[in-house]
Amino acid sequence: MNPVNYLYLAALLFTIGAAGVLIRRNAIVLFMCIELMLNACNLAFVTFSRMHGNLDGQIIAFFTMVVAAAEVVVGLAIIVSLFRTRHSASVDDASLMKL
Amino acid sequence: MENLIALLVAAPLLGAAVLLCGGRRLDKTGHWLGTLLAAVSFGIGAVLFVDMLGRPADDRTMDQFLYSWIPVEGFQADVAFQLDQLSMTFVLLITGVGTLIHVYSIGYMEHDERRRRFFGYLNLFLAAMLLLVLADNYLLLYVGWEGVGLASYLLIGFWQHKPSAATAAKKAFLVNRVGDMGLSIAIMLMFTTFGTFAFGPVLGSVGRTSEGTLTAIGLMLLLAACGKSAQVPLQSWLGDAMEGPTPVSALIHAATMVTAGVYLIVRSGAIFNASPDAQLVVAIVGAVTLLFGAIVGCAKDDIKKALAGSTMSQIGYMVLAAGLGPIGYAFAIMHLVTHGFFKAGLFLGAGSVMHGMNDEVDMRKYGGLRKYMPVTFVTFGLGYLAIIGFPGLSGFWSKDKIIEAAFAKGGTEGWILGGVALLGAAITAYYMTRVMLLTFFGEKRWQPAPDPDTAPSVEPGIEVHPGDMPHPHESPRSMTIPMIVLAFGSVFAGGLFSLNESFVTWLEPVTSFEHGHPPIGAAAVTGATMVALVLGVALAYAQYGRRPVPVVAPRGSLLTRAARRDLFQDDFNHVVLVRGGEHLTRSLVYVDHSLVDGAVGGTAAAVGGLSGRLRKLQNGYARSYAVSMFGGAAVLVAATLLMRGV
Numbered sequence: 001m002n003p004v005n006y007l008y009l010a011a012l013l014f015t016i017g018a019a020g021v022l023i024r025r026n027a028i029v030l031f032m033c034i035e036l037m038l039n040a041c042n043l044a045f046v047t048f049s050r051m052h053g054n055l056d057g058q059i060i061a062f063f064t065m066v067v068a069a070a071e072v073v074v075g076l077a078i079i080v081s082l083f084r085t086r087h088s089a090s091v092d093d094a095s096l097m098k099l
Numbered sequence: 100m101e102n103l104i105a106l107l108v109a110a111p112l113l114g115a116a117v118l119l120c121g122g123r124r125l126d127k128t129g130h131w132l133g134t135l136l137a138a139v140s141f142g143i144g145a146v147l148f149v150d151m152l153g154r155p156a157d158d159r160t161m162d163q164f165l166y167s168w169i170p171v172e173g174f175q176a177d178v179a180f181q182l183d184q185l186s187m188t189f190v191l192l193i194t195g196v197g198t199l200i201h202v203y204s205i206g207y208m209e210h211d212e213r214r215r216r217f218f219g220y221l222n223l224f225l226a227a228m229l230l231l232v233l234a235d236n237y238l239l240l241y242v243g244w245e246g247v248g249l250a251s252y253l254l255i256g257f258w259q260h261k262p263s264a265a266t267a268a269k270k271a272f273l274v275n276r277v278g279d280m281g282l283s284i285a286i287m288l289m290f291t292t293f294g295t296f297a298f299g300p301v302l303g304s305v306g307r308t309s310e311g312t313l314t315a316i317g318l319m320l321l322l323a324a325c326g327k328s329a330q331v332p333l334q335s336w337l338g339d340a341m342e343g344p345t346p347v348s349a350l351i352h353a354a355t356m357v358t359a360g361v362y363l364i365v366r367s368g369a370i371f372n373a374s375p376d377a378q379l380v381v382a383i384v385g386a387v388t389l390l391f392g393a394i395v396g397c398a399k400d401d402i403k404k405a406l407a408g409s410t411m412s413q414i415g416y417m418v419l420a421a422g423l424g425p426i427g428y429a430f431a432i433m434h435l436v437t438h439g440f441f442k443a444g445l446f447l448g449a450g451s452v453m454h455g456m457n458d459e460v461d462m463r464k465y466g467g468l469r470k471y472m473p474v475t476f477v478t479f480g481l482g483y484l485a486i487i488g489f490p491g492l493s494g495f496w497s498k499d500k501i502i503e504a505a506f507a508k509g510g511t512e513g514w515i516l517g518g519v520a521l522l523g524a525a526i527t528a529y530y531m532t533r534v535m536l537l538t539f540f541g542e543k544r545w546q547p548a549p550d551p552d553t554a555p556s557v558e559p560g561i562e563v564h565p566g567d568m569p570h571p572h573e574s575p576r577s578m579t580i581p582m583i584v585l586a587f588g589s590v591f592a593g594g595l596f597s598l599n600e601s602f603v604t605w606l607e608p609v610t611s612f613e614h615g616h617p618p619i620g621a622a623a624v625t626g627a628t629m630v631a632l633v634l635g636v637a638l639a640y641a642q643y644g645r646r647p648v649p650v651v652a653p654r655g656s657l658l659t660r661a662a663r664r665d666l667f668q669d670d671f672n673h674v675v676l677v678r679g680g681e682h683l684t685r686s687l688v689y690v691d692h693s694l695v696d697g698a699v700g701g702t703a704a705a706v707g708g709l710s711g712r713l714r715k716l717q718n719g720y721a722r723s724y725a726v727s728m729f730g731g732a733a734v735l736v737a738a739t740l741l742m743r744g745v
Contacts, residue, residue: 021725030721091721 278326528635
């Protein structure tokens with residue numbers, strides 16, 4: 001199978017994720033969309049690694065996963081405590097920092 | 100012996116410190132301490148004087164180096180004293196008259212609850228004045244110069260509860276500031292020209308300096324002298340300074356401080372000798388002031404203001420003499436000393452009269468006081484004879500010499516200056532006779548004391564009930580003794596100084612001296628002076644001695660009315676300086692508001708408006724930040740691709 005198709009898939013997934021980040025308000029969904037974008041990147045890395053025949057891309061994919069896992073831990077903790085104080089997971093409500 | 104010089108200054112300075120910091124526990128004894136320290140200073144001065152007399156004429160200058168005040172590379176300012184014949188003369192005058200006036204003040208200020216502070220200020224004045232005349236460089240002189248200005252301010256405004264006294268003090272201080280500015284500029288010019296301020300090097304290197312620079316320095320020194328000595332155009336403060344207690348008027352505003360300008364000019368004689376232009380301006384200022392003061396003195400009904408006009412006029416004589424060069428310096432100082440005696444005596448006499456008349460100052464409400472105050476009458480009368488130049492008395496010897504020297508200046512200037520001085524002598528005789536007749540002769544014109552609510556008593560602490568008639572009485576002995584001593588000085592000092600030209604010989608090593616030869620002969624000048632004197636006295640007698648004097652001043656001629664308003668000096672200052680200054684500041688404020696504030700405000704408004712718009716981007720929605728991030732990333736990617744393509 002032509003590896004370029006994987007790139008198309010990665011672009012598609014990234015776009016879906018980006019659109020979700022821009023459109024949705026629920027923080028959990030937003031978070032999932034970010035994960036989707038990260039994984040789209042991972043897919044692109046792995047594909048390029050395959051196409052170019054070296055392992056750099058695959059290693060970076062691992063890094064991304066580690067970072068994503070760490071980010072999930074922190075991010076989810078924030079979202080849970082936000083939900084506890086405001087009884088809502090909408091990101092638009094958390095806009096107190098604006099001028 | 101040299102080490103005693105610092106003690107001259109230290110004694111009154113110590114007195115000032117103790118009296119001003121000592122607090123109320125010194126209220127009972129403070130005046131004795133102040134007087135004692137003034138007398139100590141006089142004693143030291145006398146010892147130094149005797150020592151100085153014992154040495155040859157060219158070896159009489161004593162120096163004392165105290166410490167280096169500002170030791171900076173290329174800028175050396177020392178606290179060092181120089182006592183020469185000129186300084187010695189001043190030291191004896193200041194401490195002598197100063198001590199007498201301290202004694203007088205004990206009686207005069209007896210009822211004042213702030214007497215301790217008064218003596219503290221007087222001692223402060225003595226210390227500053229001695230510093231002024233003893234300094235061996237212009238910078239230290241400036242310290243004393245400012246010190247006497249401060250003491251003068253504090254003492255004019257001593258009765259600060261009276262708005263008029265507070266205002267007069269401020270006026271004196273402000274006008275003096277203008278003159279002080281001249282002195283500081285002169286000192287800066289000296290430093291840039293000569294690289295030092297010490298008298299010796301500055302006056303010694305005059306010959307190697309361009310005349311333009313010297314004229315500039317001389318005119319700045321003259322400005323300083325005008326401020327301190329109340330000469331035209333900075334004369335306006337002296338009349339108002341009479342708001343201070345009478346001993347202050349006698350000591351500071353007649354005998355000593357106001358003559359500091361003459362001291363400055365004579366001390367800087369070498370500079371003026373090398374710059375005939377500056378010297379001529381000095382003589383002109385003196386001539387103008389001597390007429391100005393004399394005319395003002397003729398019209399005033401307030402006894403102290405009449406004497407203030409007279410002081411201004413007599414200092415005009417001294418400045419005129421100082422502007423004549425070596426033929427006049429010694430006579431300027433001689434007149435200064437004799438004037439110190441008779442004018443201090445006249446002021447003390449005026450104070451004594453006021454003391455006995457419930458602090459009435461209007462001479463039209465005196466009259467016939469000679470029977471009630473015999474000692475005051477006799478001492479005041481001797482001072483009067485001295486100031487008008489009655490033959491044989493002090494004023495005759497010194498003033499006559501100045502008039503001679505003015506004629507001896509030569510050329511048209513000599514005739515004009517001499518004529519003015521002669522006219523001044525006639526006017527002096529007129530206004531002093533007027534004061535004398537109004538105060539001590541004629542019928543009693545005493546008025547009941549005014550209501551204190553409408554016209555507050557001049558001095559606090561004296562019990563005056565509205566409606567009380569004054570009961571003139573002779574003053575206590577502490578007041579009459581200084582007057583008697585000063586009267587002796589008024590009578591004999593001039594003759595003593597003129598004996599074998601002893602005073603001139605004494606000063607010659609410092610001021611140098613040349614005999615002036617008036618074009619019409621000295622005897623003719625003396626004769627003319629006598630004629631002027633007789634004319635002045637006769638006119639005053641015709642006006643005030645032969646007919647009754649109205650209690651309320653008549654409207655008077657145009658000149659009288661102008662002179663009552665001090666020849667419009669305040670109006671002139673108001674219109675030209677105050678209004679002019681107001682216009683200047685207003686236009687500056689306009690420029691500030693429209694141009695400077697416009698530029699600054701405009702910038703601020705532009706930045707504010709821009710940031711107000713930019714602020715809208717910060718709306719707190721994570722989404723919109725994400726959009727800008729994506730947008731930015733997209734732009735970056737597009738740019739990268741484009742650059743690759745190119």
